[in-house]
Amino acid sequence: MSYHYLMDLALIILSTKLLGLLTQRIQMPQVVGALLAGLILGPAGLDILAETDFLSQLSELGVIVLMFSAGMGTDIQELKHSGKAGFWVALLGVLVPLAMGTALAWGAGRLGMISRGSFLEDVFVGTVLTATSVSITVETLKEMGKLDTRAGNTILAAALIDDVLGLIALTLVSSVAGGGESILLVLVKIVLFFLFAGVVGVAANRLLCRMIAGQNGRNARRYPVLAFVLCLVMAYCAEEFFGVADITGAYAAGLVISCTPKATYIQSKYEPLGYLLLTPVFFASIGINVQVSGMSRGLLLFSCLLVVISVISKMLGCGLGARLCGFSGPESMQVGCGMVCRGEVALIVVNRGLAMGVIRPELLTPVIITVVCGTILTPILLKLSFRGHESPMEVSTLADRYEKVDQLDQVADQLLVQDRKLMDHKDND
Numbered sequence: 001m002s003y004h005y006l007m008d009l010a011l012i013i014l015s016t017k018l019l020g021l022l023t024q025r026i027q028m029p030q031v032v033g034a035l036l037a038g039l040i041l042g043p044a045g046l047d048i049l050a051e052t053d054f055l056s057q058l059s060e061l062g063v064i065v066l067m068f069s070a071g072m073g074t075d076i077q078e079l080k081h082s083g084k085a086g087f088w089v090a091l092l093g094v095l096v097p098l099a100m101g102t103a104l105a106w107g108a109g110r111l112g113m114i115s116r117g118s119f120l121e122d123v124f125v126g127t128v129l130t131a132t133s134v135s136i137t138v139e140t141l142k143e144m145g146k147l148d149t150r151a152g153n154t155i156l157a158a159a160l161i162d163d164v165l166g167l168i169a170l171t172l173v174s175s176v177a178g179g180g181e182s183i184l185l186v187l188v189k190i191v192l193f194f195l196f197a198g199v200v201g202v203a204a205n206r207l208l209c210r211m212i213a214g215q216n217g218r219n220a221r222r223y224p225v226l227a228f229v230l231c232l233v234m235a236y237c238a239e240e241f242f243g244v245a246d247i248t249g250a251y252a253a254g255l256v257i258s259c260t261p262k263a264t265y266i267q268s269k270y271e272p273l274g275y276l277l278l279t280p281v282f283f284a285s286i287g288i289n290v291q292v293s294g295m296s297r298g299l300l301l302f303s304c305l306l307v308v309i310s311v312i313s314k315m316l317g318c319g320l321g322a323r324l325c326g327f328s329g330p331e332s333m334q335v336g337c338g339m340v341c342r343g344e345v346a347l348i349v350v351n352r353g354l355a356m357g358v359i360r361p362e363l364l365t366p367v368i369i370t371v372v373c374g375t376i377l378t379p380i381l382l383k384l385s386f387r388g389h390e391s392p393m394e395v396s397t398l399a400d401r402y403e404k405v406d407q408l409d410q411v412a413d414q415l416l417v418q419d420r421k422l423m424d425h426k427d428n429d
């Protein structure tokens with residue numbers, strides 16, 4: 001048995017934290033530093049680290065815990081209010097990237113950037129761009145303290161719907177390519193999953209609430225254990241039985257826990273786990289997967305254009321959806337920026353295309369580059385979009401603070417005047 005994985009973990013944790021602190025110093029989210037650490041140490045950089053089954057599985061567990069924590073921190077009522085906006089954001093966030101990605105792949109083949117493929121392959125490239133992974137967005141918004149804003153809740157709602165729409169698009173293209181899956185069967189599975197999540201969620205919520213009420217807060221350490229079991233079971237069932245992403249099941253489990261009296265306590269127990277181990281491995285593994293050796297000029301140019309289209313299409317589609325639902329210009333931009341990241345969902349789609357023979361292996365590298373660049377750009381774009389646009393609550397809080405400072409200054413001036421009078425009185429005596 002090899003123990004080299006221990007040194008890999010040590011390098012990942014140390015490098016992600018050091019670069020995270022460095023990026024924080026230049027007013028950027030720490031997740032950017034973690035992603036850069038994977039790029040520098042991976043095959044695209046110093047080639048010290050390589051993707052292994054252990055790191056891959058640990059990374060998957062990291063994103064599950066991240067979305068589980070996001071679910072526990074979600075305001076259910078605000079999420080309900082964001083349902084309509086989330087639908088339009090997700091719908092346009094799928095249609096616009098699908099059209100623009102297909103057009104790019106079609107044009108690149110005709111201009112000789114890449115070898116000319118079938119129209120179905122072009123559509124599959126567009127399908128890859130429909131994917132959205134908000135795990136990076138969630139971590140960035142948590143770090144900025146913006147997760148519970150109107151834009152943050154809309155992003156979370158849109159991400160759930162986007163996952164369903166993206167799955168339908170993937171299945172539809174796969175069916176045309178001879179994948180053997182019926183679109184009707186996929187829709188039935190999705191409906192069954194949400195029914196399953198609702199039944200299990202209600203039962204688990206009632207059980208936990210009864211346990212908490214019956215023990216009057218005693219033996220509180222067992223609640224995080226039971227919550228984590230629920231998270232893993234729902235994530236497994238979502239992926240294994242219903243064909244829905246495991247992170248969707250984890251997020252649904254988090255929503256269940258958020259309705260219990262011990263939600264804040266349970267959530268606090270997962271912060272150290274994510275901070276110390278799982279989150280750094282997840283972010284670093286994305287950079288480790290990048291390999292840029294052996295690329296032609298045409299393929300490199302196509303990769304750059306794919307990155308640009310992936311960013312613009314999501315910002316345009318999702319931002320337009322938010323704007324149609326009455327969001328302001330800055331809020332629409334925030335929603336669009338939050339939906340840019342593709343993450344592991346895009347990799348799953350392209351791997352499906354490779355397995356079916358719809359996409360050629362040469363297109364895998366441009367997709368990975370797009371995923372990594374989108375992952376790095378998302379925190380930066382979010383930071384810029386929120387800069388100078390505080391919510392009314394934040395503005396009022398700042399105003400209260402300034403008012404208190406002014407009051408303290410007035411009290412200090414009065415004390416200073418009284419002190420001078422006492423000193424003058426002593427001098428006269």
